[in-house]
Amino acid sequence: MTNDKNIDHDRAELGALLQKALMLELSTIPPYATACYSIKEQGQYDRSSPEIVNAEPIEVIRQVMVEEMLHMVLVANLMNAINCKPVVNDPKQLPSYPMRILDGKGPELRLRRFMPDQIKCFREVERAPKDPANDAHRDYETIGGFYLYVLGMLEKACAAHGERKIFIGDAARQFNSDDYYGAGGDVIAVHDLATARTAIREIMDEGEGAALGHSACDNDLIPAPKGEERWDIAHFFKFDEILHSRYYLPTDRLGEPPSGSDLVVDWTAVWPMKDDPKAADYASTPEIRELSDRFNRSYSELLDGLNAAFNGDKPALALIVPVMFSLKDQAQHLMRVPLPDTGYGTTAGPLWRYVPTTES
Amino acid sequence: MVQPLEDDRQYDVVIVGAGIAGAILAKQLLAKGRTVLMLEAGADHGQDWQTYREYLDKFYLSLAKTPNSPYPNLPTVPSPEVLDITPVRGTVPDTNGYFVQRGPMPFGSNYLRAYGGTTLHWLGTSLRMLPADFEMASRFGKGVDWPVGYTELRPYYEKAEWEIGVSAEAAEQTPQALGIRTSAASDNKAYFAKGYDYPMHALPTSYCDQYFEKRMQGLSISTSGQRDPGGVPEQDADIVEPKVANTPQGRNSIPRVFAKGAKIPVDLKNTPYKPRGATGAFAFMGQRCEGNTNCIPICPVQAKYNAMKTLADAEALGKSRAEKKFGGKGFATVKDDDIAKIFKVQTQSIASRVELDENNRISSIIYKRYAFPGVTQYELRRVRAKTYVLAGGAVENATLALASGLCQSSQELGRNLMDHPYMMAWGLAEHPIGPFRGPQSTAGIESFRDGKFRDQKAAFRLELGNTGWDFAAGAPYSNVSQLVEGENLFGPGLRRKLYDDVQRQVRIGILVEQLPKASNRVSIDPAYRDAMGEYRPVISYDVDDYSRAGLAMAHEICMTIFRRMGIRNHTSYDPSAAGYLTYDGNGYSVFGAGHLVGTHRMGTDRKTSVTDAGMRTHDHDNLWMVGCGSMPTIATSNPTLTLAALAFKAADAIEKALK
Secondary structure, eight states, rough: OOHHHHHHHHHHHHHHHHHHHHHHHHHHHHHHHHHHHBOOOOSOOOSSOOOTTHHHHHHHHHHHHHHHHHHHHHHHHHHHHOOOOOOOOOOOSSSSSSTEEETTTSEEEEOOSHHHHHHHHHHHTTOSSSSSHHIIIIIIOHHHHHHHHHHHHHHHHHHHOOOOOOOSSOGOOOOOTTTOOOOSSSSOOOOOHHHHHHHHHHHHHHHOOSSSOOOOOTSBOOOTTTTTOOOOOOHHHHHHHHHTBBBBOOOBBBOOOSSSSOOOOOSSSBOOOOOOGGGGGGGGGGHHHHHHHHHHHHHHHHHHHHHHHHTTOHHHHHHHHHHHHHHHHHHHHTTSSGGGGGSSBOOOOOOOOOOOOOOO | OOOOOOOOOEEEEEEEOOOOOHHHHHHHHTTTTTOOEEESSSSSOSHHHHHHHHHHHHHOOOSOOOOTTTTTOOSSOOOOOOOGGOOOOOOOOOOOSSSSEESSSOOOOOOOOOOTGGGGGGOOOOOOOOOOOOBHHHHSSOOBSSSOOHHHHHHHHHHHHHHHHHHHHHGGGGGGTTTTTSSSGGGGGTTSSSOOHHHHHHOOOOOHHHHHHHHHHHHHSSSSOOSSOOOOOSTTTTEEEOOOEOOBBSSSOOOOOTTTOOSSSSOOOOOOOOOOOOSSSTGGGOOOOOOOTTTTTTTSSBBBBBBBHHHHHHHHHHHHHHHHHHHOOTTTTOOHHHHHHEEEEEEEEEEEEEOOTTTTTTEEEEEEEEESTOOOOEEEEEEEEEEEOOOHHHHHHHHHHHHTTOSSSSOOTTTOOBOOOOOEEEEEEESSOSOOOSSSSOOEETTTTOOOGTTTTTOOEEESSSSSHHHHTTTTTHHIIIIIIIIIOOOHHHHHHHHHTTTTTTEEEEOOOOOOTTTTTEETTTTTTTSSSSSSOOOEEEOHHHHHHHHHHHHHHHHHHHHHTEEEEOOOOOTTTTTTTTTTTTTEEEEOSSSSSSSSSOOSTTTOOOOOOTSSSSTTTTTOOOSSGOSSOSSSSSSHHHHHHHHHHHHHHHHHHHH
16 A cells, blocks of 8 residues: 555655754754843852852753753654754754744744743743644644644554654664763654654653643643653743742642742843844944854854764764853853944844855 | 750661761662661751752852862851861860861861761762772781772672762773782782673863873883883883873763663663752753863762762652552652651751660660751750661761760770872973863873882872862962062963963872871860860871872872973972971972771771671671771772762661661
8 A cells, every 4th residue: 555655755744844843943942042141140240148140040941951952852863763864054944033933823932131021932932732632633833732743644654654664764873862961851762653752752741741642731730751750840830930930849730820939030130132133233343243253153063063963973962062162152242242223221142143164 | 964855756777977878878778668867967958959059159259169168167067177277286286177186297188067968079089999908908018908808899889880970981990901000910800890881981081181191101100119211121010101091980971871681780770870960950850060170169060979869869769668658649648747757867966975775785866956057056855776877977977986985895996097198299281281171180090009019108099180280379360469469460461471371280189098097096085075065076197107108109200290291390398388298308298188087997806996897886786887987998099989889888787687
């Protein structure tokens, strides 16, 4: 019943979906990172009491960001498992902000400093699918719904052609914990439907919580990734914690505010970065433009490194770790520079634009 | 005296001290189904992320970033502080700080009395001892032999390495790979069990380490007396070709993935090691070491092991057992009081006296529970158990046992205090070598940790520092003031010169072994008590000629290495320094390494040792003393890994006795 033409078509369709997933995960990172980096850190604050402001929010956003990076690796594993080519440095596909995710159906992502509206926006990004039954039919409005759809397509393809014909990728391209230096969960090497399912579930669990298969209703425990020895909460609730200045307790119920200990949030200890900065904002200030270009070059180096790592050159992943550190330094450098055009009321910020590296 | 209030709950085991030894004992015994109470003198600190943040804040704001700078030093529970160390003059004891120092040399080491213990500020160095270290008396006629050998301790080392989470490659850590001319050829056999490896891959060595490795190539050094810079080979087997070796470290790196079907050693679940943090909502994720360069005094990302990680496991075990026993599932239903029936860590509780019954067994422990950190008001309480364990560190174990009149038959209690006298050599390399980044130390030269020379002089290890002259000469701050005030530099010129100087700074740390000596001891004196009325440790300490000879040789070797590498020597030892000593007409100055070892040593003979090989005291059959104090000799390895292995061994012995 199966024929080669069909399987090629299905593979291409799955590949396109997963490529979209890759871009989806990537598109969350610049907004999260920008908000995180805009928070003033130790040494930048001025108070007599020995307390670092906003240590917790920095940690919360950082943890989410680290998990999004893990999700990118998992999606790359999925793509390589079915012999599709992950691409992360194609300017046509890369996100530009502001944008609406999920083909305009999802929430809006912007490049803004750490502020309540931005955290609310992050919370929306990580919201669980309301009705998983709908999402399996391309009507997804949430990232979780989108992944349910991807999983459904993958299962269908396996049913139609058999698992062995779908998972034909080169096993040497799979990342496992041995190749991935960082925290955020387990790296799952994908080689069949079962491992593919585990990988997709990990992505969904960390993001939206355990709204898989059953709808999480009121009076349920706050969803947490399954199988964790210690208790963690999904991204949605992590952002909720920041907005409430309070941690969730294990006993808290869905729909109720968190009731744990204080989470210190100071919305004022933040660099006043201009919302959604554009290249045009720096046109009249060559010094800022130079800083901005330098940042973009680092960002491009990161994407090129990722692209190489996902396409067979696994050690490239470790080599981009220092680039990530310099991205942070360079972003914060930009955020410390006031913009003359705005009467020095706001500061510059990173643009996160890819500039193709010129061959030399 | 006020009558103590009786605790109404009895446990199988009471452990004094919530440090790494106590934590491992608690976790092991809980897993075996025992009930455990821990008494911790420190305040209710560190158990949540908020207090860990406070430690960090205090560290960032401390001007002198000493090992204890992030942590509270309360009048209720004082800790020794390195800033309190001054030369001891004449016969008047130095009573600065917590220790009472009788000299002739000041004891330069410190520890931390807090939840998690001194592992909060340790560096993470996790070296095993060498087979020869267990046989110092029979091989070299020095010190004493251990009642256990390396082979017997080896499985416990494995457990300890997997508990701490050590990053290293077994193939790089055999005596042979380390370039050690072992005193017996058989020492090289089966140093690691077949198929064994560390839970995580080695952390990368620093650029500076690689610089040493490259430039030291081909260097050979004689340990028999003369140096051999010219390369004329001597007849005997004392020529050592020193090797730069990656140091096994208790810090998170990449977990090792074992080949499919291979049996993973140690871990019963047969799964790869899971890196973890210690405290906070994200602890389960375990951040990786990212080179924040302040392992000592505190790791900001909790990538470095501290005992709070094991304590968290113990608490989780207690909780899951309570859930099973008292019903209820999930988070909400099991009551704290039910958990406390199985496992409880009681902080702010200072063990004050251990009481004996008529059969010379322990009947109870009297402790002082203070309600507010820093306020010296307390409630006197008494707790009873089947078995008692002192795990408060070498010095605190000794003072508590001495204050209670325990273990008197050998007269060894409190004696044989040892440390690694820590000396430095520093200089300027020809090229920038990138100090002040990465973990504080990632490699060492282990090649002189054993050899035939040990019948004459002490063995030692050389630790390569990644932080320039910071500890040696207060860099980079001292460089700034010297350039500004001494050379009147400013602006770009200052920046250039500062960069040029600081970037070339290298520093070697020398850790030399000490022999057990009866006169190096912890004692108590009613004249010296702390604010809670507890005995302060009174310490008599000296560094003997055996160690001094080792220091002198180590110094010579460092100079040879410097010359070979083209490093300009800047080492200078200040005769007014607290740890200044002389040997053979040359002066050196030493510091404490924070390795407090040997006050209640194990042994087979009750006349010469305090405990048996299972760390049960010879005199009291329901009392164990566990920790670095159990070690009969200090060897050249940083002692924490060995202490952790001994804690696993003691847990086995206690479980056997309880059956």
